[in-house]
Amino acid sequence: MNERASTGAGAPHVAVVGAGWAGLAAAVEATQLGARVHVFEMAPGVGGRARDVAAGPVALDNGQHIAIGAYTETLRLMRTVGVAEAEAFVRQPLALVGADGKGLRLPPGHPLPAFVRGVLAQRGWSLRERLALLAAAARWAANRFACAPSLSVSSLTAGLPVRVQAELIEPLCVAALNTPAHQASAAVFLRVIRDALFAGAGSSDLLLPKVGLGAAFPEPAARWLRSAGATLSTHQRVTALRQVADGWQVDAATFDGVIVAASASEAARLLVGIDSAWSRQAGSLAYEPIVTVYATSAGTRLPAPMLALAAGAERPAQFVFDRGQLGGPAGMLAFVVSGAGEWLARGIDECVAATLEQAAAELGAHMRTPLEVVRVITEKRATFRCTPGLQRPAGRVADRLQVSGDYVAGPYPATLEGAVRSGVEAARQLARELGLPGCKSR
Template structure:
């Protein structure tokens, strides 16, 4: 029985596993192929400025992620701008949750919204009834498009489709209705906090990955960055291990010894996300008709398009608090925005940039718009399809997998990654592959 544990991958899943293992009194040995922790959710330097490797947003329902951040003695209040869920549209009424203490906020907000007619709203009754019956009798999975069949095209275009794209990074035509409804349920389980948006005030690396690395080092963890594991034989066979690498890497590493598990990981499909960072000026005269943003971080729903697959137009715009995030001086009056294309066409970078610049001028009403950076992350998240068979956490005795793609209730998100990291350590300890010093988990085989 050992107290050592090896973790391969220092993304949010691997870091969550490392923190949990350390809390249980285990000796962590953490490897990552990159020169910095954070995986897909970290900051990158570009021309002297820091950008996130893709604009990230959390919701208040990400309880495990927020709890993990608090473990580092970091207060989410200081790291994130919390905003009530409110979607502004360049044209027409916004969609906002009421700021009161009563339940069923989303439903009430939709019922009272002037954006949709009574007839349009009534089309939501069927999926509402279906989802309640699904919760009660546990029907099998279906696509979001099928669940919302018959709902008015305007509600689909303005609410359901962008919500599904932002939550699952998967178009409604194939997205899993069960996982979509699960995210909605968690978001509206404990309002107002659970359904608030949390926008990072700092570069993503400063929000968790870098403080976490320090926290682990102070507690004796051995951390080796720039150290790729290419073969499971490179790991100590007597020490239980967690593979917290993306599915395509996990598949390669397990191919020879665990072909069945490897096949499941290999069959995971991915979706791209493009983040286009722009800056521009707002003319004084435009400020009244322009999207009103009392604080950088306002979320604009750029809904003037009808794409569902391989998107090339941004669906969202998020105003960035650039002084806090880069600590650089910027031209007086310039606004900085991140435009986001979920389920993006990974091969249409130039078109995506052109469309984003156009949206910044026409919909955000910025002038003198300049591109700061465009990142197209081809394998941003797994495609969260209905009926998808995700690989389990358990690969073999003493060998677990962690990562946003591993079986669990969440789509490819930070919360999914963090939960899977915790789960992998819990399973190792429960199966007594490691001996923990904490609580009642020190069973011996």
């Protein structure tokens, strides 16, 4: 029996399929614009790939995430649903510094002079190396941080000294795009650099979560939606989506408009009969994994909540986080292996063993007791592989049918901000099509 979810009277009824960060952002925005929203989520909880997971008595994140000051839409929606930045994050100026204290630190203040001062103060590099980076950044700025779509990050930065590439460009690239520099899109990398380092005061600041990812946005967003009259159904996988005369049918219910905020593979499944070309494009995306090794060392406190590590051929991890300084259990460390495809090919056991050896070599002076692995989280499809010239699926599929997700066409790689912006944009586009009054002021 066809359950009619929308009538001619009242606000248009919108279905959002998926309650990850993109779907929740779309649902909150659509509700604010005047729609009646029903969110469908196949999992038992909200948050998608950026959520809390249980590890015995300890709650951990499904992989270590961070935000930056340039995540303006994420921070705006967090405020909307009642999350104060100071309660959720530790904000600090950008510091890509190792356990020895060496590395790039940006002082607070206007981004351009802060970047220049930070680079000139990098005593681990020669003056020639520092000036080469400043000259390259000046060229990128003169070109408005744009380049040929076919260019890789390695090609873009080929003229930089080897040490600058190894100690800054490569870890920054894999952290932002989760794609090795020789495979990563220079155009997307430059957009990230522009917005993170030069968008305004505080844009490059690191925002390190001191609450679980669920508490940072997904769970407060779910509560906000319910209090605003929206419906949120978990444990409910949408099996079919088809256009009908008066809207879109989502399984047994009919809606005036739909936002599909599921993973690329799930969206491809739902939309194959509606737009087969879109479905093929979404289904053809390649992915890069991320491995997070949670380990504990009783009594250990690192010099900073986040440290850069010297990743290399036998050293998998690029960063380590001291969760004890970020609201978690004392001595809990999170080692992050981004762009982990080659390591997974060697086997997860080898990856973990190499990470522990790396930790002993780089952090040994700060370790009170040997590390004990608590949990290893492998997200095999953590992000799409952000390669040069990649054509990503469009956000609009058909009349009153939008798609949102960090993989949808846009200027950003697969980040929390990319997902949130995609969700907000999908809601606004659908609101315009439905003639919602709230969209006229946006």
